[in-house]
Amino acid sequence: MKSIKTLVLVTFASLLLVACGQGGGGAGSKKSKTLENTKKAGFVKCGVSEGVPGFSNADASGNWTGIDVDVCRAVAAAVLGDADKVKYTPLSAKERFTALNSGEIDILSRNTTWTLSRDADIGLTFVGVNFYDGQGFMVRKSSGINSVNEFKDGIVACTNIGTTTELNMRDFFNSKNVKYEPLGFESADEVVQAYDAGRCDTYTTDKSGLAAQRTKMKDPSEHKVLPETISKEPLGPVVRQGDNVWEDIVRWSLNTFIEAEEYGVTSKNASSLKDSDNPAIKRLVGAEGELGAAFGLDNEWSLRIIEQVGNYGESYKKHLGDTGIMPNRGPNQLWTKGGILYVPPAR
Amino acid sequence: MNFKNIRIQNKKIRNLIPQFITIAILLSTIIYFVTNAQINMDNRGIAFGFGFLKQEASFDITFSLIDYDGSYSYARAFLVGLLNTILVSVIGIFFATLLGVIIGVSRLSENYLIAKVAEWYVEIFRNIPLILQIFFWYFAALRALPLPNEAINFNDISFLTVKGFYVPKFIWTNFNIFLISIIGAIIAIYFFYKFSKKQREQFGKQLPTASISLLIFLTFPLISFLFFGVTLSFEYPVLKQLSPTIFTFEGGLNIIPELLALALSLSMYTATFIAENVRAGILGVNKGQKEAAASIGLNKNQILKLVVMPQALRIIIPPTTNQYLNLTKNSSLAAAIAYPDIVLVFAGTALMQTGRAIEIISITMLTYLTLSVSISIFMNWYNKKMAIKEK
Numbered sequence: 001m002k003s004i005k006t007l008v009l010v011t012f013a014s015l016l017l018v019a020c021g022q023g024g025g026g027a028g029s030k031k032s033k034t035l036e037n038t039k040k041a042g043f044v045k046c047g048v049s050e051g052v053p054g055f056s057n058a059d060a061s062g063n064w065t066g067i068d069v070d071v072c073r074a075v076a077a078a079v080l081g082d083a084d085k086v087k088y089t090p091l092s093a094k095e096r097f098t099a100l101n102s103g104e105i106d107i108l109s110r111n112t113t114w115t116l117s118r119d120a121d122i123g124l125t126f127v128g129v130n131f132y133d134g135q136g137f138m139v140r141k142s143s144g145i146n147s148v149n150e151f152k153d154g155i156v157a158c159t160n161i162g163t164t165t166e167l168n169m170r171d172f173f174n175s176k177n178v179k180y181e182p183l184g185f186e187s188a189d190e191v192v193q194a195y196d197a198g199r200c201d202t203y204t205t206d207k208s209g210l211a212a213q214r215t216k217m218k219d220p221s222e223h224k225v226l227p228e229t230i231s232k233e234p235l236g237p238v239v240r241q242g243d244n245v246w247e248d249i250v251r252w253s254l255n256t257f258i259e260a261e262e263y264g265v266t267s268k269n270a271s272s273l274k275d276s277d278n279p280a281i282k283r284l285v286g287a288e289g290e291l292g293a294a295f296g297l298d299n300e301w302s303l304r305i306i307e308q309v310g311n312y313g314e315s316y317k318k319h320l321g322d323t324g325i326m327p328n329r330g331p332n333q334l335w336t337k338g339g340i341l342y343v344p345p346a347r
Numbered sequence: 348m349n350f351k352n353i354r355i356q357n358k359k360i361r362n363l364i365p366q367f368i369t370i371a372i373l374l375s376t377i378i379y380f381v382t383n384a385q386i387n388m389d390n391r392g393i394a395f396g397f398g399f400l401k402q403e404a405s406f407d408i409t410f411s412l413i414d415y416d417g418s419y420s421y422a423r424a425f426l427v428g429l430l431n432t433i434l435v436s437v438i439g440i441f442f443a444t445l446l447g448v449i450i451g452v453s454r455l456s457e458n459y460l461i462a463k464v465a466e467w468y469v470e471i472f473r474n475i476p477l478i479l480q481i482f483f484w485y486f487a488a489l490r491a492l493p494l495p496n497e498a499i500n501f502n503d504i505s506f507l508t509v510k511g512f513y514v515p516k517f518i519w520t521n522f523n524i525f526l527i528s529i530i531g532a533i534i535a536i537y538f539f540y541k542f543s544k545k546q547r548e549q550f551g552k553q554l555p556t557a558s559i560s561l562l563i564f565l566t567f568p569l570i571s572f573l574f575f576g577v578t579l580s581f582e583y584p585v586l587k588q589l590s591p592t593i594f595t596f597e598g599g600l601n602i603i604p605e606l607l608a609l610a611l612s613l614s615m616y617t618a619t620f621i622a623e624n625v626r627a628g629i630l631g632v633n634k635g636q637k638e639a640a641a642s643i644g645l646n647k648n649q650i651l652k653l654v655v656m657p658q659a660l661r662i663i664i665p666p667t668t669n670q671y672l673n674l675t676k677n678s679s680l681a682a683a684i685a686y687p688d689i690v691l692v693f694a695g696t697a698l699m700q701t702g703r704a705i706e707i708i709s710i711t712m713l714t715y716l717t718l719s720v721s722i723s724i725f726m727n728w729y730n731k732k733m734a735i736k737e738k
Contacts, residue, residue: 094695098704101393122702123393144591154587154595156510161691162699170407170417182407183605184696185685194685197489198509199604201593242390 032245034106035079035296043085046072047105050090050187053212054325055111055131064088068109070315071130071237073308074253075107078301083308092187093162097122100240107250108238111206113164118238127251129236130258130312132331132340134229135168136207138214141224143201148172148228151202153179158191158200160184165205168231192216206233211325248295255343256302260284260311262334262343267310270303283347291346302346312341384705399701400425406696408687410603421697428692429714435609435688436675436718442614443674444667447621454626465622473619478680480616485608485684492604495586495594506584511601513584521577525568528575532567536560605686609678617674624666628659660733668726672719679715689714 038044048056048068056066064086073083089105100108101123111133112118114126137157139145157173159165161184173180183200185191192213195203203210207225214220237254239247260266263281265273274287282288286300293299309315313334320326333339388395400422407417411427412434453465472480489509493499498506498513506513519525543554571577584599632655640654681688682695694711698704 094699097699097702101387101704118702121393123388140592142592145593150590152589154597155589155593156595161696166406166696167417167700170405174417180407181409183409183685184406184687184691186682186691186695190683190685193486194489197486198494199489201589 032243032249032296034240034243034246035249038079038106042080043087044072044076044079044107045089045105046075046086047089047091047096047099047108047110048072049110050092050189052111052188052209053215054320054323055208055212056088056109057212058088058090065319067130067312067315067319068111068237070257070309070319071109071250071254072107074257074305075250077304077308078253078297079249081304083304093160094186097124100124100238103240106239106246111209111235112238113206114234114236115164123241124238125241125247126236126238127247128254128343129234130254131208131235133206133208133233133235135165135172135204135231135233136210136229137226138195138203138210138223139201139226141222145202145226148226148230149176151176151178151180154181155202156181156183156200157202157204158183158185158195159204160188160191161186163205164231164233169204172230188213189216206235208235208320208326215325245295249297252295252346253301253305256284256305256346257309257315258312258334258341258343259346260302260306261313262336265306265311266314267307270306280345280347289347388705393702395705397706399703399706402701404697404700406700408692409685410606410687421693421701424697425689425693425710428687428689431686431692432675432678432681432688432690433718435606435613435678435681435686438606438610439613439617439674439678440671442610443617443621443670446614446618447667448625450618450622451625452629454622455629469619469622472615473623477612477616477677478683480612481609481680481684484612485604488604488608495596496588496592498586498596504583506586506596508596509604510595511603512607513596513599513601515581515583516598516600518580518582519577520579521571521575524575525571525577528567528571528577532564535563535567539563603686605681605684608684609681609686613674613677616677617670620670620673621667624663624670625659627666628661628663629655631662632658657733661730661735664726664730664733668723668730671722671726675718675722676715 046069048064048066051057052066052068054066056064056068058064069086069088072086072088076085077083089099091099091105091108091110096108096110096112097118099105108124109130111131112126113133114129118124119126137148145151151173155178157169157180159169159182166182166184169180169182183194185194188205188209191200191203191205194200196217203213205213207229210225214223214225217223237250239250260270263278263284265281265284270285273281273285276282276285276287279288283291284302284306286292286303290299292301310318316329316332321329329339331340333341335342385395401420403417404419404421404424405417406424408415408424408427410431412430413423413427415423415427450465450468453461454469456462456465492507492509495506495508495510498508500506504515539560540556543556543559546552546554568577572579582598584596584601587595587597589595636654636658637650640650645653678688679690682691685691689711694707698707701707
């Protein structure tokens, strides 16, 4: 009898242990399992795309660059003090949520659209938006098509499977009453190849993606993106549900990154602004307040982000502006300059 | 007496203990993983269940054998994927067998050139990874095929283009009567075979079975056309312009390039293995058997049909069953080239749109298991039929 009791107790206790081990700090607690693990490992585990120039793309020597990559670099700078301490895992659209849910990565920064079902249904939390995008169509210039209203029955439209794009595409063609032929590929590279070979008449995905993929075509100047935008695609970094402290760290790393541009704090002038007259700037460079303590970091976390990664404007210019992928910032301009980038204040 | 009993019991227990331990380890492993998954899913607010299958899928699929569009359910999308998997497997198995037998026999040909060509074929296609062959046929074909306005024209009836192979569509009336006539023909041929076998065994009469069965197979459907109102007409594909440079074909049936490339690469790859099985089977029949058959006056065709093949088949069938299973499972590589099989549609799109990884992967694995087991059962039955019957 006694041994059975012991067995039940042991089983129960170990189940509890397993439960706690996976839970990672409840609401209100300052402890974050993900933060502890990241500090122990010495690098931030970041999921990126398999190659979207300007957003997350690896060069010949394996260095990742892009504005999505900079989110992970910002978190690494804040948490570990070195923006280069990131381990990148390239993921297809299909693998991304499973990789995050299973703990293979801790941040998913891979042009992922924030939707209700993803946020609420599959155990994920979106922390913000780092790129306001919308779905568009690319066609060959020679096709003579100038507007999405000129699509006719029988048009072959290619895209990636498992994306919001695939669903929007159907809604769009149904609303226009056009019978289209859908063709869904697993990776973006295959879509580019099939489109380039003439299998598809149009390639549809987020406009940023179209601009980036166009650079991979045999002759980019033969193709154009149609002016219409058929959907809202707010893209942003995602974390697992349940670790509120980690969620806050990623959210505020992103917000700081954007707010730094608003106050004109750049990687070059950040350290010299410690004795600025503006308290908001002083808070950003860690000269005032104890903001880092709120999630278990020191007070220079935001200064490190700005010094090592730069601000959002610098990052945008470097990856999307100077490369010619999306020189026009459009809605991704600060709210003070006519765009919709507006983040809560860091105070 | 007593002593002996204890010893037997001990032996039984001794045999049982390892089995109990195995079961215990297996069970606790399963329980550990299930509870762990349960806890993790609870923590992240992920619900487990199959209710999503009834929800509207809201994504479209390129190619479907049954009525489907995004307004149907996920369960229907699963069925579309399953049927597409079965379609490409059946086509693949058919052509792999045909090509495999031809290549296998060719390798034993006395003609040096034919034998060498067959040998090179086997060595080349067996040793290149299948996924590369699929990519090769798909992207090479896409690059090589013309746009619809410059289609390769087969007598104005069929057109081969980068967007697919457009063929005439059959428009039937009273198709079910036609189907009944085909089934009737098959039954009639079965009875005719029994009859001709009896004639041969009892009276030594050789009936021209092949030509008579062909005649039956043609007459029955012909009668259905002449007397039972079955009609068949064709809808031909017609070129249609969508914009100054975008063309497509309207009407007819489009065999999409993804299906062509996949069926082609699966059959060419698997044919090499089947060819080797066929060669092994024929070589495995003792030379004396052929000599004995020749000595009782059978001609070359009769020797092959009545003496060599029945014995060779016993060697060929079991490894060929494996190849059929491989082909079916390899068809899951379809996902790489956008052929909408069960992996692309269900374990791909549906999984990503719903996020129900555990449920969907389990269903998909179970489906492949069922497919494979069904093929195995059928091939085992056929193997038993072909086995030596001790009399």
